[in-house]
Amino acid sequence: MNSDWVVAVIAAASALLGSGITGWFSRGAGVRQAEAAAKAGSEQAQALIQTVSETLAEQRRQQSWTVRRDVYAQFLAAASGGTIDETTSSGLMAVSTRRSVFSESEIRRAFQLVRLEGPDEAAARARELTNLLLRHMPEINQRPGIPSGTARELSAAMEAFVHAARRALGR
Template sequence: MGSITTGFFAWKAGHRQAAAAEAAGQAQANALIATVQATLDEQRRARASDRRRQVYAQFLAAVEEAHLAAYGGSGHDPIAVGARLFQAQGAVDLEGPSSLSEAAYEAALAVSLLRTARGERAEAEAVARVSEVRASFVRAAQAAVEEIEGAA
């Protein structure tokens, strides 16, 4: 009878050890899954941040090109420059957020108005307006990128 009792307790202890090992394995697997998910989320945020930076930088380059072309004599085809500016603005519209789309619209409009400014005072005001809306766009772009990077 003693060996049956000893066998029963040994079986019971072995069963508890197996259950504990299974629970530990599940916890370890869950921790690994959580780590992989966190890594994938961070990579996704980094790609989105990089994509936004590229779109915003391309828009700023198009604004600068249009600004130079507005003065003429720079060898820039005004139609091609306008098309690149419009295309870059569309990319900003798609990438968002809406506050940045509005800033891009204001910047594109200011550059367009710069081309039609006549007279020294009007040109100076138009140049100042381009600088102002460009700075506003840059601030909005920085905030949009920080929003993605801060969403950890």
């Protein structure tokens, strides 16, 4: 009977030792698996954060582009002036004419918006056009039609601003 006990103890010890070794290796594999899962989860989270950041940055760029384009359009509208119809009568005849009218306050306000939105090149071209308009505004607003020399200057300054604005907008 003594040998039966020895065999039973050896078998039990072998089973326990085998279970312990298997458990140890299983635990090691489980830890490695958990670490790999954590790393993969972290990488996925980082990728998601990067995607969201890039999307938000693109939305900010698009919004900034839209605001800048609108500011440039407002400046061009102010710099293009409005038109009014005038009717003058001389004797029995009434004569209708259209003439350009520029609003100093609209031009200055629109210029300040361009200055605020930038960039410096567009603001510099807007300043040149604004200064030109303000310098010639009395003669433009008092007569129908713009004198040809002034019209050429204004046209060149307007084109320079449009060119700078397009460059700023990436076009």
